[in-house]
Amino acid sequence: xxxxxxxxxxxxxxxxxxxxxxxxxxxxxxxxxxxxxxxxxxxxxxxxxxxxxxxxxxxxxxxxxxxxxxxxxxxxxxxxxxxxxxxxxxxxxxxxxxxxxxxxxxxxxxxxxxxxxxxxxxxxxxxxxxxxxxxxxxxxxxxxxxxxxxxxxxxxxxxxxxxxxxxxxxxxxxxxxxxxxxxxxxxxxxxxxxxxxxxxxxxxxxxxxxxxxxxxxxxxxxxxxxxxxxxxxxxxxxxxxxxxxxxxxxxxxxxxxxxxxxxxxxxxxxxxxxxxxxxxxxxxxxxxxxxxxxxxxxxxxxxxxxxxxxxxxxxxxxxxxxxxxxxxxxxxxxxxxxxxxxxxxxxxxxxxxxxxxxxxxxxxxxxxxxxxxxxxxxxxxxxxxxxxxxxxxxxxxxxxxxxxxxxxxxxxxxxxxxxxxxxxxxxxxxxxxxxxxxxxxxxxxxxxxxxxxxxxxxxxxxxxxxxxxxxxxxxxxxxxxxxxxxxxxxxxxxxxxxxxxxxxxxxxxxxxxxxxxxxxxxxxxxxxxxxxxxxxxxxxxxxxxxxxxxxxxxxxxxxxxxxxx
Amino acid sequence: xxxxxxxxxxxxxxxxxxxxxxxxxxxxxxxxxxxxxxxxxxxxxxxxxxxxxxxxxxxxxxxxxxxxxxxxxxxxxxxxxxxxxxxxxxxxxxxxxxxxxxxxxxxxxxxxxxxxxxxxxxxx
Numbered sequence: 001x002x003x004x005x006x007x008x009x010x011x012x013x014x015x016x017x018x019x020x021x022x023x024x025x026x027x028x029x030x031x032x033x034x035x036x037x038x039x040x041x042x043x044x045x046x047x048x049x050x051x052x053x054x055x056x057x058x059x060x061x062x063x064x065x066x067x068x069x070x071x072x073x074x075x076x077x078x079x080x081x082x083x084x085x086x087x088x089x090x091x092x093x094x095x096x097x098x099x100x101x102x103x104x105x106x107x108x109x110x111x112x113x114x115x116x117x118x119x120x121x122x123x124x125x126x127x128x129x130x131x132x133x134x135x136x137x138x139x140x141x142x143x144x145x146x147x148x149x150x151x152x153x154x155x156x157x158x159x160x161x162x163x164x165x166x167x168x169x170x171x172x173x174x175x176x177x178x179x180x181x182x183x184x185x186x187x188x189x190x191x192x193x194x195x196x197x198x199x200x201x202x203x204x205x206x207x208x209x210x211x212x213x214x215x216x217x218x219x220x221x222x223x224x225x226x227x228x229x230x231x232x233x234x235x236x237x238x239x240x241x242x243x244x245x246x247x248x249x250x251x252x253x254x255x256x257x258x259x260x261x262x263x264x265x266x267x268x269x270x271x272x273x274x275x276x277x278x279x280x281x282x283x284x285x286x287x288x289x290x291x292x293x294x295x296x297x298x299x300x301x302x303x304x305x306x307x308x309x310x311x312x313x314x315x316x317x318x319x320x321x322x323x324x325x326x327x328x329x330x331x332x333x334x335x336x337x338x339x340x341x342x343x344x345x346x347x348x349x350x351x352x353x354x355x356x357x358x359x360x361x362x363x364x365x366x367x368x369x370x371x372x373x374x375x376x377x378x379x380x381x382x383x384x385x386x387x388x389x390x391x392x393x394x395x396x397x398x399x400x401x402x403x404x405x406x407x408x409x410x411x412x413x414x415x416x417x418x419x420x421x422x423x424x425x426x427x428x429x430x431x432x433x434x435x436x437x438x439x440x441x442x443x444x445x446x447x448x449x450x451x452x453x454x455x456x457x458x459x460x461x462x463x464x465x466x467x468x469x470x471x472x473x474x475x476x477x478x479x480x481x482x483x484x485x486x487x488x489x490x491x492x493x494x495x496x497x498x499x500x501x502x503x504x505x506x507x508x509x510x511x512x513x514x515x516x517x518x519x520x521x522x523x524x525x526x527x528x529x530x531x532x533x534x535x536x537x538x539x540x541x542x543x544x545x546x547x548x549x550x551x552x553x554x555x556x557x558x559x560x561x562x563x564x565x
Numbered sequence: 566x567x568x569x570x571x572x573x574x575x576x577x578x579x580x581x582x583x584x585x586x587x588x589x590x591x592x593x594x595x596x597x598x599x600x601x602x603x604x605x606x607x608x609x610x611x612x613x614x615x616x617x618x619x620x621x622x623x624x625x626x627x628x629x630x631x632x633x634x635x636x637x638x639x640x641x642x643x644x645x646x647x648x649x650x651x652x653x654x655x656x657x658x659x660x661x662x663x664x665x666x667x668x669x670x671x672x673x674x675x676x677x678x679x680x681x682x683x684x685x686x687x688x689x
Binding site for chain 2: 347348349351352355356359368375378379
């Protein structure tokens with residue numbers, strides 16, 4: 001299924017499958033694909049499906065829609081297209097249909113004596129000779145040489161562009177073959193890559209100029225491949241013997257001529273594979289051409305240069321994939337380690353509480369049982385909060401927007417936290433904005449977001465001892481069209497260093513008491529409301545967290561009890 | 566009962582340190598609690614514990630490196646054995662058995678057994 005992969009911007013790493021005939025993109029949550037990028041318009045662009053084609057249409061966005069660096073109003077999407085909306089860059093990918101142009105399993109390497117005997121190398125060049133495709137002999141200026149150099153430069157530029165537009169090796173190889181077929185009159189072509197583990201050549205891409213039955217085999221001579229890989233040279237081969245060209249009785253008159261070019265894909269760190277193309281000239285054409293070859297030295301040089309470009313791209317792609325995989329594994333490892341650590345501590349708490357209950361029961365000591373039960377209960381709440389935070393943080397969710405009373409939601413948080421604040425010697429002061437109207441938001445999400453921030457504030461204020469103070473208030477900022485929940489504490493404040501990692505998951509300044517998920521979860525929820533969390537703090541001077549998001553007033557639809565989409 | 570064996574518990578979590586204290590007291594130890602490694606240094610002089618039970622959470626933060634070092638030095642100088650709960654590597658760890666480890670989550674009977682083991686006392 002075609003998809004968009006966000007490679008830059010707020011949603012970097014997100015992948016969206018393109019299902020349906022119309023896919024809208026924009027900042028508004030009602031879009032099929034919602035981008036949390038302030039420079040993206042609310043309804044920015046649309047992807048329309050027409051049969052197998054996908055068209056990108058700009059919907060009159062403020063900052064425009066760009067494809068591969070060019071502004072468009074509408075554009076037919078192709079594999080590897082880079083779409084820029086605001087600061088976000090998205091990669092369009094579409095699985096390649098299995099057609100006659102891509103059937104690498106139909107490529108085999110011959111070891112049979114028959115084919116070995118026929119082919120011979122008529123010209124070979126070193127990879128560095130590939131750069132001669134841009135040369136124009138100054139001594140004897142030949143306009144056609146200049147034209148060729150210009151054309152070759154264009155081909156190389158397009159190859160470099162193709163390499164930069166995709167991180168999928170198969171797509172890249174197919175594009176390279178397409179380019180080769182545009183400038184060399186080959187019948188068949190294929191790219192074989194050396195498997196990094198087995199060191200064996202594996203066919204990866206194949207292309208045919210004309211239709212061919214699917215089970216037709218493309219056989220490449222092992223001798224030629226070995227020569228190319230051992231000598232690291234590009235070769236031009238033919239199965240016609242030198243002296244046959246002028247002999248009407250020779251084999252070319254009976255069987256035609258097959259010429260081939262085979263070049264090494266020489267990268268920075270070694271040879272990553274080979275590109276092979278061939279062309280068959282039927283007997284009557286071979287006679288007409290009087291044995292003149294179809295492939296020239298220029299073709300060979302161009303192929304060598306293209307193969308080098310493709311090799312660099314293959315190396316880059318492999319390196320990038322390995323890097324992504326390594327980062328992914330490291331992130332998984334870190335996440336698992338951190339979560340396991342928290343669960344281990346919670347489990348220890350539960351064991352401690354249970355042991356006290358056991359002792360209390362044995363001693364008929366109700367106070368001990370009560371103490372043990374409180375510890376068990378507290379740890380149950382900790383694991384429940386951890387699971388809820390992990391769920392909120394890990395999955396993409398749409399906020400359930402309904403008309404609700406923000407003061408009531410914050411009131412519930414304050415009420416819930418009041419006893420904890422008292423236990424910790426912190427005064428919790430709550431000032432609701434008078435006459436705050438009903439607004440449209442996700443009450444459950446906002447409850448969680450505010451709860452996490454208030455919990456942190458109480459923990460911070462508790463460090464002040466008896467003077468700990470947390471103030472919570474709501475504010476409707478009509479001029480800005482926003483609503484805010486403000487949480488202030490008089491704790492030790494936040495250092496510049498802590499500020500940098502404040503919203504990073506699993507980073508907590510509270511040691512075993514904190515999971516490091518509270519603030520990232522709050523931020524995620526507020527961002528889902530198109531809002532943000534502002535933090536003002538200086539060491540020793542407490543901290544203020546402002547959770548603000550656009551104030552949406554209930555519409556007639558909401559008044560009738562229907563939730564917004 | 567094991568008489569007057571003294572245990573210093575170093576654990577920032579009030580809940581788990583309280584459970585540890587109650588459990589150890591019921592097994593005949595005298596137990597005192599410190600919330601941090603720094604706090605434990607002051608108690609060490611006064612209380613002269615036979616065993617110090619340190620939870621990994623007490624010294625895991627990288628900024629606690631110097632506190633860990635000075636804690637280990639003072640603890641070993643005082644002749645106390647150290648039992649680390651969880652995975653906290655203490656600078657200057659020796660192979661002479663003066664520092665033992667018990668993985669978390671542990672069972673309390675296991676913990677008491679370990680304390681008995683490192684103080685070379687065998688429970689009945």
